[in-house]
Amino acid sequence: MPAxxxxxxxxxxxxxxxxxxxxxxxxxxxFYPARTGRxxxxxxxDITGINPLRGITKDGGYWRLGGLTPWSAIxxxxxxxxxxxxxxxxxxxxxxxIQNTATIAGNLCNASPAADGxxxxxxxxxxxxxxSRGGTRxxxxxxxxxxxxxxxxxxxxxxxxxxxxxxxxxxxxxxxxLGVREYMVISMVSVAAWIQSAADGRIxxxxxxxxxxxxxxxxxxxxxxxxxxxxVDDALDPALAGGIEAACLADLSPIGDxxxxxxxxxxxxxxxxxxxxxxxxKNGSWGRP
Numbered sequence: 001m002p003a004x005x006x007x008x009x010x011x012x013x014x015x016x017x018x019x020x021x022x023x024x025x026x027x028x029x030x031f032y033p034a035r036t037g038r039x040x041x042x043x044x045x046d047i048t049g050i051n052p053l054r055g056i057t058k059d060g061g062y063w064r065l066g067g068l069t070p071w072s073a074i075x076x077x078x079x080x081x082x083x084x085x086x087x088x089x090x091x092x093x094x095x096x097x098i099q100n101t102a103t104i105a106g107n108l109c110n111a112s113p114a115a116d117g118x119x120x121x122x123x124x125x126x127x128x129x130x131x132s133r134g135g136t137r138x139x140x141x142x143x144x145x146x147x148x149x150x151x152x153x154x155x156x157x158x159x160x161x162x163x164x165x166x167x168x169x170x171x172x173x174x175x176x177x178l179g180v181r182e183y184m185v186i187s188m189v190s191v192a193a194w195i196q197s198a199a200d201g202r203i204x205x206x207x208x209x210x211x212x213x214x215x216x217x218x219x220x221x222x223x224x225x226x227x228x229x230x231x232v233d234d235a236l237d238p239a240l241a242g243g244i245e246a247a248c249l250a251d252l253s254p255i256g257d258x259x260x261x262x263x264x265x266x267x268x269x270x271x272x273x274x275x276x277x278x279x280x281x282k283n284g285s286w287g288r289p
Contacts, residue, residue: 003043009050010131010160016045017156018133024158026068027102029094030110053105053160062163067105067129071117072096074104081283083164085120085173085192092116092177095184105159111145111216118145118217119192119209120175124168129161130154138163145216171196171205172280176272180259187212188260189268193276203227203235208273213254213265223247223273232281236274245270 005022007013016022022045025031047053053068056077063083065074075090077083093099093107093116107117108128118141127138133156141162144152153159173194179185190211198204206227211217226243227235245266254265 004046005044006046006049010052010158013045013047013050013158014131014133014156017158021155024109026106026109027070027098028106029098029102030106047158058166061166062127063166063169065104065162065164067158067160067162068103071099071102071104071107075099080169082124082169082171082173082194083120084283085123085175085194086117088175089116089120089177089190089192092175104162108141108144108162109151109153109159111147111149111151113148113215113217114187114190114212115217116175116177116187116190116211119190119211120173120194121162121164122209122217122219123173123192123194123207124164125207126168127163127165128159129163130157131160132156132158136160142219148215168194172283174276174279174283176276176279177211178268178272186259189213189265189272190217191269191272191276193273193280195277195280201231203230203232206277208276210248210252210269210273213248213252213269215253218251220247220251220273222250227277232277235277244273248273 005016007016023042025044025046053066055066055069057064071090071093075087093102104117107115121141126141128141128144130137130153139152146152171194175192177187177190179187192209194207195203196205206224208220208223209217223244248266248269254262256262
């Protein structure tokens with residue numbers, strides 16, 4: 001019979017992880033469906049009982065999202081407008097029942113190319129907190145996810161929190177996704193944007209991330225640099241639209257599958273980026289303090 005443990009404290013969980021190979025189960029919304037129709041053979045470490053790993057706080061220079069915080073709590077949290085993209089993504093991850101159970105740490109550790117939570121976290125320059133018996137280290141989300149279903153987590157480590165710098169809370173964020181239906185769907189393409197304005201209303205900083213169009217969700221640094229200094233109207237001028245599509249071609253590498261062709265994904269990504277910039281402009285004065 002496979003082993004099962006349900007620790008109530010972080011120390012207890014880390015002791016288990018230090019003792020051997022355990023498969024960590026948080027919400028379980030990815031773990032169980034992936035094993036439908038077959039016996040579970042892994043040693044399961046069920047961490048759902050570690051309540052201190054839930055919740056959202058502002059601690060020093062970071063907003064801290066506990067690893068076991070469910071998506072419904074993130075969607076309903078009173079967070080600055082910069083988090084609007086993350087909150088919107090939270091409300092589109094599966095059904096309400098899934099959102100009440102699935103966790104931010106689970107979404108990151110599952111490392112799906114189409115994970116809706118990852119593009120907004122990239123635009124917020126989020127970091128992950130990894131805890132082990134040897135101590136705690138932090139790593140940018142952009143470095144944590146290394147490939148399709150692959151992460152930089154080391155044996156004995158547990159993702160205990162997501163950290164978002166307070167500097168990222170001064171802009172406006174948004175998230176858009178495209179699927180075969182409006183709800184409960186795996187993204188063909190997802191786009192997150194974070195925009196910060198200068199005093200004259202021009203774009204001071206922009207961060208754009210795209211999911212489901214590469215092996216891992218990616219930022220578009222070339223496009224971000226080209227947007228700096230532009231007004232919203234300039235950024236969305238039809239004459240510049242080709243620049244957005246060119247950036248997608250340069251930085252993304254989508255595949256074709258049953259949901260969409262590679263060419264369609266690139267075209268859709270460019271369209272959603274334009275819409276995301278427009279939505280950030282519409283949602284306020286670019287989120288200035």
